[in-house]
Amino acid sequence: APFHQWTPDVYQGAPLPVTAFMSVGTKAAAFAMIVRVFAGGLPHLAPEWQVVLAIVAFASMVFGNLMAIVQTSLKRLLAYSGIAQAGYILIGVIAGGPNGLAAVLYYLFVYMFMNFGAFAVITLLAGPDGDRDSFADLEGLGRRNPVLAVAMTIFMLSLAGFPPSVGFFGKLFLFTAGVGAGYTWLVVVAVLMSVVSVFYYIRVLIPVWSAAPARDRVPASVSSAFAIVLSGAASILLGLYPTALLLAGQIGASPISGSP
Numbered sequence: 001a002p003f004h005q006w007t008p009d010v011y012q013g014a015p016l017p018v019t020a021f022m023s024v025g026t027k028a029a030a031f032a033m034i035v036r037v038f039a040g041g042l043p044h045l046a047p048e049w050q051v052v053l054a055i056v057a058f059a060s061m062v063f064g065n066l067m068a069i070v071q072t073s074l075k076r077l078l079a080y081s082g083i084a085q086a087g088y089i090l091i092g093v094i095a096g097g098p099n100g101l102a103a104v105l106y107y108l109f110v111y112m113f114m115n116f117g118a119f120a121v122i123t124l125l126a127g128p129d130g131d132r133d134s135f136a137d138l139e140g141l142g143r144r145n146p147v148l149a150v151a152m153t154i155f156m157l158s159l160a161g162f163p164p165s166v167g168f169f170g171k172l173f174l175f176t177a178g179v180g181a182g183y184t185w186l187v188v189v190a191v192l193m194s195v196v197s198v199f200y201y202i203r204v205l206i207p208v209w210s211a212a213p214a215r216d217r218v219p220a221s222v223s224s225a226f227a228i229v230l231s232g233a234a235s236i237l238l239g240l241y242p243t244a245l246l247l248a249g250q251i252g253a254s255p256i257s258g259s260p
Helices: 008-015 016-041 042-069 074-095 095-127 146-160 166-180 184-208 222-240 242-257
Strands: none
Touching: 008 016, 008 074, 016 074, 016 095, 016 242, 042 074, 042 184, 042 222, 074 095, 074 166, 074 184, 095 166, 095 222, 095 242, 146 166, 146 184, 146 222, 146 242, 166 184, 166 222, 166 242, 222 242
């Protein structure tokens, strides 16, 4: 926010596979540019751009989370959720240094699995026309396809930041870097908004595990099943062993942060 105003409408209208790619690819490209330009190219102007990015992060977290609460479309909910997630990631950019930038790399990497997996499940539910993306379409998924229901639960809890998911450790690394850089007030806002986000992520899961009347099973192609299983496994394993990936992020960020 305010540069994400196009996101919900585009997510709503684009085909789901395209939306899934955009939700991750555009964010990764944008943050690669932001890190390279600000942290790598303008370190001497850090006090100025840190203030600007802190305001943008604040607006993104508050606007994204509050708007996500009132959505009835799963695609629009994930769009506003993505705006809030961008605000969290900006905290790592603002913090800078090897820890802050490593946290950015870590979160972008794990966000790819969490978000892409959620969109993969929604794609299967949406049907051939791609027009079924309401909460009602999730009803009884636990009975219709337990594997998809478990996968969706993993992705939603990870995006919400429940321990010991990858989302929890990603936010922990970002928030720790933010406090270390002196932006405690922004981290407090991020924590409060993370609590708010629990409401709408759990709201997605309630119909998934509801005792809804029997409906048709949700078929899954081999490629879709592989993508969902891979994303789910990564969301679990990277949460169980987060330090190795964080260390790799610190090594990757060292040329930009200027640390040896």
